[in-house]
Amino acid sequence: MPRILFGPAFRILPIGLLALSLQRLVFAEHPVHDVKLQLVLAVVVAAGAAGGPDRGAVVGFVLGLLYDLNGTTPLGLVALAYGLGGMTAGYVHTLVSEPQWWMASIFAIIGAGVGELAVPFLGQMIGDSGWITPRLLVQIPIVAAGAGLMCPALMPISRWMVGVKRRKWKVMVE
Amino acid sequence: MFASLSRRRVILLVVLTCVLLITLDKRGNPVIDRARGVFATLIMRPVDVATNTLVLPIERAWDGITHYDDLKKERDALYDQVQHMRGNDVKAQTAILEAQELLRITRLSSALGYTSVLAQVVGDSSSNFQNTVEINVGSSRGVKVGMPVTDGAGLIGKVTKVFPDHSIVLLATDPSYAIAAQILATPEEVAEVIATSVTTPSGVTETETASTSTTTTLPFDQPDPAVSTTSTTSTLPPSTTTTILEIVRESGALEGQGNGRPLVLRFTDSSSAVTSVRVGAIVDTAGGNSSLAPHGIPIGIVTRVVTETGSSNAVVEVTLNARLERLNFVSVLLFEPNQNAVGR
Numbered sequence: 001m002p003r004i005l006f007g008p009a010f011r012i013l014p015i016g017l018l019a020l021s022l023q024r025l026v027f028a029e030h031p032v033h034d035v036k037l038q039l040v041l042a043v044v045v046a047a048g049a050a051g052g053p054d055r056g057a058v059v060g061f062v063l064g065l066l067y068d069l070n071g072t073t074p075l076g077l078v079a080l081a082y083g084l085g086g087m088t089a090g091y092v093h094t095l096v097s098e099p100q101w102w103m104a105s106i107f108a109i110i111g112a113g114v115g116e117l118a119v120p121f122l123g124q125m126i127g128d129s130g131w132i133t134p135r136l137l138v139q140i141p142i143v144a145a146g147a148g149l150m151c152p153a154l155m156p157i158s159r160w161m162v163g164v165k166r167r168k169w170k171v172m173v174e
Numbered sequence: 175m176f177a178s179l180s181r182r183r184v185i186l187l188v189v190l191t192c193v194l195l196i197t198l199d200k201r202g203n204p205v206i207d208r209a210r211g212v213f214a215t216l217i218m219r220p221v222d223v224a225t226n227t228l229v230l231p232i233e234r235a236w237d238g239i240t241h242y243d244d245l246k247k248e249r250d251a252l253y254d255q256v257q258h259m260r261g262n263d264v265k266a267q268t269a270i271l272e273a274q275e276l277l278r279i280t281r282l283s284s285a286l287g288y289t290s291v292l293a294q295v296v297g298d299s300s301s302n303f304q305n306t307v308e309i310n311v312g313s314s315r316g317v318k319v320g321m322p323v324t325d326g327a328g329l330i331g332k333v334t335k336v337f338p339d340h341s342i343v344l345l346a347t348d349p350s351y352a353i354a355a356q357i358l359a360t361p362e363e364v365a366e367v368i369a370t371s372v373t374t375p376s377g378v379t380e381t382e383t384a385s386t387s388t389t390t391t392l393p394f395d396q397p398d399p400a401v402s403t404t405s406t407t408s409t410l411p412p413s414t415t416t417t418i419l420e421i422v423r424e425s426g427a428l429e430g431q432g433n434g435r436p437l438v439l440r441f442t443d444s445s446s447a448v449t450s451v452r453v454g455a456i457v458d459t460a461g462g463n464s465s466l467a468p469h470g471i472p473i474g475i476v477t478r479v480v481t482e483t484g485s486s487n488a489v490v491e492v493t494l495n496a497r498l499e500r501l502n503f504v505s506v507l508l509f510e511p512n513q514n515a516v517g518r
Contacts, residue, residue, distance in 0.1 A: 017217065021225040024218075026233060054184040061188045065195075069213040075206050076195030083188045126196055 008163035015161045016063040019043045020070060035139045037146035038116065040067055043161075044082045045111035045147050046154035048089030049104035051162035056086030059162060060115065077122055085115020098166070101152040112147030116140050272503065278326025279505045286471060290324075290505040291315045296340065305348035305433050307331075307501060312339045320466055320511045322459075325504045328472035328495035329353070329459060333506060341506070345498050346437060346473070347430045354460040355428035355439060355473055357451055357490070424451060425460045428473065428492060436477060436491040451479050457492045466511045 023039045031037075040063050048056020064079030071078070089111025092099045099107070117140050120131035159165065199206050238245075276292065283290035297308035311317050313336045321333045323343045331351060335342040344351055426441040439457065455476040461469025478491040 017221045018225065021218065021221045022229065025222060025226055026229055029233075052181075054181040057185050057188045061192065064192075066213075068195075069210050070218055074196050075199040075210075076192040079195065080189065080192035083185075083192065087185060126200060 008161065011161045011163070012059055012062045015043065015157060016040070016059075016066050019063065020066050024070070032142055032146070033138065035142040037150075038112070038143050039150070040064075041082060041085060041112050041115050041143065042108070042147035042150040043154055043158060044086040044115065045089035045108040046104075046151045046158040047162050048086035048111055049092050049099060049108050049151060050155050050158040051090065051164045052093045053087040053090030055162045055164070056088075056090035056111070057083045058086075059158075060084070060086030073119075073123070074126060074128070077126065078119060081118035081122055082115050084118045085111045087111075088114045101155065104155060105148045105151045108151035109144045109148035113140050113144035116143045275326055275503050279324065279503055282324055282326055282328070282472075283505045283507060286468060286507065288468060289508045291317060291508060293323075293341075293504050293506055295501045295504060305331075305345040305351075305430070305498070306334070307343050307345065309341050309343055309504060309506070310339070311506060312337045312341050314338050316508050317341050317506050318508075318510060321509055322467035322471060322507045322511075323504050324471060324507065325496045325501060327497070328474065329467060330494070330496045330498060330501065330504060332466050343504070345430070345433075346428075346494060346496075347433055347435065347498060349430050349432055351430040352427050353467060353473075354425065354462055354465040355457050355492075356425040356460040357439065357476060358456040358458065426490075428457065433498075436493045437474065439476075439490040439492055441488070441490075451476060451488060451490055453477060453479060464512050468507070468509050471507075 019040045027037045027039050044056065044060040044063050047059035051059075060082035061079045064082035065076070067073070067078040067082070068075045089104075089107045092103055092107035096103065117136065120136065123129075123131045195206075279292065280290075291311050293309035293311040295307045296310045299306040309323070317333055317336050319333055319336055322329060323331050323333060329346060331343045331345040331348070332353075333341050334344040346353070424439075424441055426439045428437050428439045430437055453476050457473045457476060459465065459467040459469060459471040459473060461467070472495055474492045474494040474496075476490055477493040480489045480491070
C-alpha cells in the first residue's frame with residue numbers, strides 16, 4: 001500500500017466527514033441559546049493549535065470545503081474562513097513550542113471567533129448580504145467558547161490527523 | 175503535508191484556491207454543482223447513516239437523562255388533558271342522554287293531548303317511609319296538587335305539595351298512592367288482533383265513506399266479559415286504512431306497596447276470573463271523573479297473578495314502566511283532577 005494513504009493528507013478526510021456528520025446530526029439539533037455549536041470549526045482550531053498556522057490553514061481549508069460542498073454557501077467561502085480560523089489558532093506556536101491545554105484552548109477560542117466572524121464578512125464581500133446582524137454578538141462568543149471547551153478533547157485526534165507528535169523532553173544526565 | 179512549502183506559501187495557496195473556487199461557484203459552474211450532488215449522495219449519506227446508527231442511542235439516552243423532568247411534566251400535562259377530555263366526553267354523553275330522555279317525555283306528554291310542564295328531579299325524600307321526590311317546577315308554572323307526573327316510560331306519581339318554584343311528587347310505589355287503572359291485552363294479543371283484522375276482515379262492518387269513523391264491536395273470542403273495541407277510519411280512495419285496536423280486560427284500583435315492591439291492582443268487579451288476566455298484559459290509567467289522571471297514561475305491565483286463598487279473586491302485581499330509582503327529567507301533565515279524588 002502506498003505510504004501516502006496513511007499520511008496526514010488522507011487522515012483529514014475521514015475525520016472531517018465524521019465531524020461534519022456529527023455537526024449535522026447532533027450539534028445542529030441541539031443549539032445552545034439558539035446558536036449551533038460548530039464542531040468542524042472546533043476540529044480546525046484544535047488542528048491549528050496542535051500543528052501550527054500552516055497546518056491549521058490547510059485543515060481549515062479542507063474541512064471548510066467539505067462544509068461548503070455539503071451546504072449552500074459558495075464553494076470556498078467557509079473554506080477560506082475556517083482556513084483563517086485554523087491559522088489564527090496555530091499562532092499559539094509562535095509563543096510556545098508545546099502549548100499547555102489551557103493555552104491551546106485560549107487560541108482555539110480566538111481562532112474559532114475569527115473563523116466564525118469571517119464567514120459573514122466574506123459573504124458580505126462576495127455579495128451575500130444579510131449575514132451581518134447584531135445576533136453575531138451572541139453567536140460568535142458562544143461558538144468560540146464551545147470550540148475552546150472542545151479543544152482539549154479534540155487535540156489528540158487533531159495531532160494524529162495532522163501528523164504531529166508530542167515532544168518528549170529528556171533530561172541530560174551526565 | 176506541504177512540507178516542502180514555506181508557511182506563507184501554504185497560506186497564500188489556500189487563500190488563492192479559495193478565491194478561485196468562490197469565483198467559479200459564483201459564476202455558476204456546473205462541475206461544482208455536480209460535485210455538490212455527488213458529495214451529498216455518495217459520500218455524506220453513508221457517513222450520516224453510520225454516524226446516526228452510532229449516535230442515536232447515545233443521544234436518546236442523553237435526552238432521557240437531561241430531559242427527564244420535562245418529559246415528566248409533559249406527561250403529567252397530557253394526562254391532565256386526557257382526564258379533561260374524558261370529562262368532556264362524559265358531559266357530552268350525558269347531554270345526549272338527557273336530550274333523548276326529554277324527547278321521550280315530550281313525545282309521551284304530547285301523545286296524551288294535555289299541556290305539560292317539563293321538570294327535573296332535584297331532591298329525594300329524606301324519610302324512609304315516604305316515596306317522594308322533589309321537582310323544580312311549582313305553582314308559578316301552573317302546577318297544582320293532584321296533577322299526574324310522568325317520565326318517558328309512563329306514570330310515576332302525582333303532585334302532593336306545590337310551592338311557587340318547586341313541588342313534591344308522591345311516587346306510585348308509595349303505599350298511600352292509588353289510581354284507577356285498567357288492564358289491556360298482552361302485546362301478543364294486540365298483534366294477533368291486528369293480524370286478524372287485516373287478513374280476515376269478515377265480521378268487521380265497515381262503512382266506507384269519505385272522512386267517516388265507524389266503531390264496531392268485534393265478536394272477539396274471549397271467555398271473560400272483556401270488551402273489544404275496534405275503531406276503523408276509512409277514507410276514499412280506500413287504499414289508506416288505519417286500524418286502532420284497544421282490548422280492555424279489567425279495571426280496578428292500583429295501589430303502591432312501598433319502595434322496591436310492585437304495585438297491586440285490586441279489581442273493581444270482585445267476580446273477575448283469574449284466567450282473564452295474563453302476565454305481560456299492559457296496564458294504563460283508566461281515567462274517568464274520579465281519577466287522578468287522564469285515560470291512557472301507560473303505567474306498567476302485569477308481572478304476577480296470584481289467586482287469593484279461598485276466593486276466586488286475583489291479586490295482580492304490576493311493575494312500573496318507569497324506573498323510579500333513576501328519575502331525572504319528568505313531565506307534569508297540567509290535568510286538573512276531580513278535587514274529591516285529589517284527597518284520596
